[in-house]
Amino acid sequence: MVRKLYSLCGADGKRHYSPHVWKIIMALEHKELEYELIPVTFGEISKIEDGSYSSVPVLRDGGVVLGESFDIARYLDETYVDTPNIFDGKGGIALARFVESYCKTVLHPSLATIAVMDMHNLMSSDDQAYFRAARERRFGMSLEAMAEGADAERAVLPEKLAPVRELLATQDWLSGVTPAYADYTLFGTLQWCNVCKPNNLFQKDDIVSNWFDRCLDLYDGIGRDPTRTKQ
Amino acid sequence: MVRKLYSLCGADGKRHYSPHVWKIIMALEHKELEYELIPVTFGEISKIEDGSYSSVPVLRDGGVVLGESFDIARYLDETYVDTPNIFDGKGGIALARFVESYCKTVLHPSLATIAVMDMHNLMSSDDQAYFRAARERRFGMSLEAMAEGADAERAVLPEKLAPVRELLATQDWLSGVTPAYADYTLFGTLQWCNVCKPNNLFQKDDIVSNWFDRCLDLYDGIGRDPTRTKQ
Numbered sequence: 001m002v003r004k005l006y007s008l009c010g011a012d013g014k015r016h017y018s019p020h021v022w023k024i025i026m027a028l029e030h031k032e033l034e035y036e037l038i039p040v041t042f043g044e045i046s047k048i049e050d051g052s053y054s055s056v057p058v059l060r061d062g063g064v065v066l067g068e069s070f071d072i073a074r075y076l077d078e079t080y081v082d083t084p085n086i087f088d089g090k091g092g093i094a095l096a097r098f099v100e101s102y103c104k105t106v107l108h109p110s111l112a113t114i115a116v117m118d119m120h121n122l123m124s125s126d127d128q129a130y131f132r133a134a135r136e137r138r139f140g141m142s143l144e145a146m147a148e149g150a151d152a153e154r155a156v157l158p159e160k161l162a163p164v165r166e167l168l169a170t171q172d173w174l175s176g177v178t179p180a181y182a183d184y185t186l187f188g189t190l191q192w193c194n195v196c197k198p199n200n201l202f203q204k205d206d207i208v209s210n211w212f213d214r215c216l217d218l219y220d221g222i223g224r225d226p227t228r229t230k231q
Numbered sequence: 232m233v234r235k236l237y238s239l240c241g242a243d244g245k246r247h248y249s250p251h252v253w254k255i256i257m258a259l260e261h262k263e264l265e266y267e268l269i270p271v272t273f274g275e276i277s278k279i280e281d282g283s284y285s286s287v288p289v290l291r292d293g294g295v296v297l298g299e300s301f302d303i304a305r306y307l308d309e310t311y312v313d314t315p316n317i318f319d320g321k322g323g324i325a326l327a328r329f330v331e332s333y334c335k336t337v338l339h340p341s342l343a344t345i346a347v348m349d350m351h352n353l354m355s356s357d358d359q360a361y362f363r364a365a366r367e368r369r370f371g372m373s374l375e376a377m378a379e380g381a382d383a384e385r386a387v388l389p390e391k392l393a394p395v396r397e398l399l400a401t402q403d404w405l406s407g408v409t410p411a412y413a414d415y416t417l418f419g420t421l422q423w424c425n426v427c428k429p430n431n432l433f434q435k436d437d438i439v440s441n442w443f444d445r446c447l448d449l450y451d452g453i454g455r456d457p458t459r460t461k462q
């Protein structure tokens with residue numbers, strides 16, 4: 001039975017926009033593991049497998065089912081030791097965790113504002129209603145009012161990416177000479193916005209933009225179209 | 232011949248305040264290598280060894296002399312393979328580089344402002360004159376005007392440390408279950424301000440403050456008094 005990766009998707013069943021799912025898509029590709037991408041809407045998450053999940057990714061791998069991207073990445077590396085390692089040792093696990101913390105605390109708040117309307121617009125109408133209610137409750141304002149802050153967030157993004165830019169000035173990948181899970185963590189985070197609205201994040205010839213393009217080229221360009229294989 | 236580590240120091244010859252030297256003090260301790268700490272003033276840096284250095288740390292190790300903290304750390308790990316590793320593999324090198332980039336781009340600008348007058352006040356009068364001229368030229372304002380921004384920088388520091396706080400909520404050290412060079416990189420950066428004026432950086436019971444205290448306790452508490460050993 002082929003591995004199944006449940007992935008939050010737009011109404012067209014093609015635009016996979018969850019940052020955390022993208023981390024696992026890249027991890028599965030890196031580890032040369034076959035999988036089937038199962039698109040789900042927000043409304044369908046509670047029906048995945050035994051119904052105990054409230055977020056994606058969820059991976060079914062034979063008799064094993066698990067959620068939380070970092071746990072899935074660790075599981076894949078520990079279970080499939082004969083395919084390429086995605087962490088490069090204990091230090092690489094710590095690196096990926098720090099990149100994850102950086103993405104969550106520094107980038108996510110900006111990206112959530114930048115992407116809010118594009119994200120809304122690619123959803124099914126049921127998901128749109130759910131998303132609007134949940135976000136408006138969390139932020140205490142309408143989606144449209146949130147979106148008014150998008151330009152300001154886009155303006156501070158280059159500064160927020162300064163630690164990444166500084167690092168990528170000296171090496172091609174966050175992880176060193178080859179990409180690994182730390183790269184996929186940042187890639188997934190930015191890919192979220194890129195799927196919602198391509199070419200909307202970076203200034204031309206930014207070192208970070210060039211790295212992002214290299215990520216999009218990995219694994220036969222799966223970042224450009226995840227629906228073109230393994231379906 | 233014992234190893235020599237040249238270290239920028241206050242007029243009292245005891246307060247070693249260079250962030251980059253602290254990284255190497257901790258690295259040498261971690262690797263269980265003997266060394267002598269040689270205090271130098273700004274004015275004496277150009278007279279270290281063959282006179283080709285413009286910054287510290289500089290390490291003399293037998294016939295080898297080298298500068299730049301990251302290069303020294305790599306050299307120590309590659310040369311002394313039988314003592315504890317300070318990087319935990321390729322991933323750990325990448326982690327330390329990312330922490331270094333984060334410190335340089337996110338923390339240094341704030342800390343340079345927070346520490347400016349305390350740093351000035353612990354120097355010899357010759358160094359004070361040099362430091363004042365160099366900083367006033369670089370920032371286009373007097374040291375006293377720079378220092379007026381210290382409270383504002385101290386106020387944003389907790390937010391700037393958010394990625395570290397998020398990570399340390401789940402593990403004791405940046406590097407995982409034991410400290411390594413990524414920890415020493417951030418520690419050195421913050422120790423710079425701590426040496427200039429103790430207990431001036433953190434709010435009480437901050438997760439980051441607790442981690443910093445654990446760093447100060449390492450290696451018989453060398454972070455609390457580097458002059459008490461190996462001189």
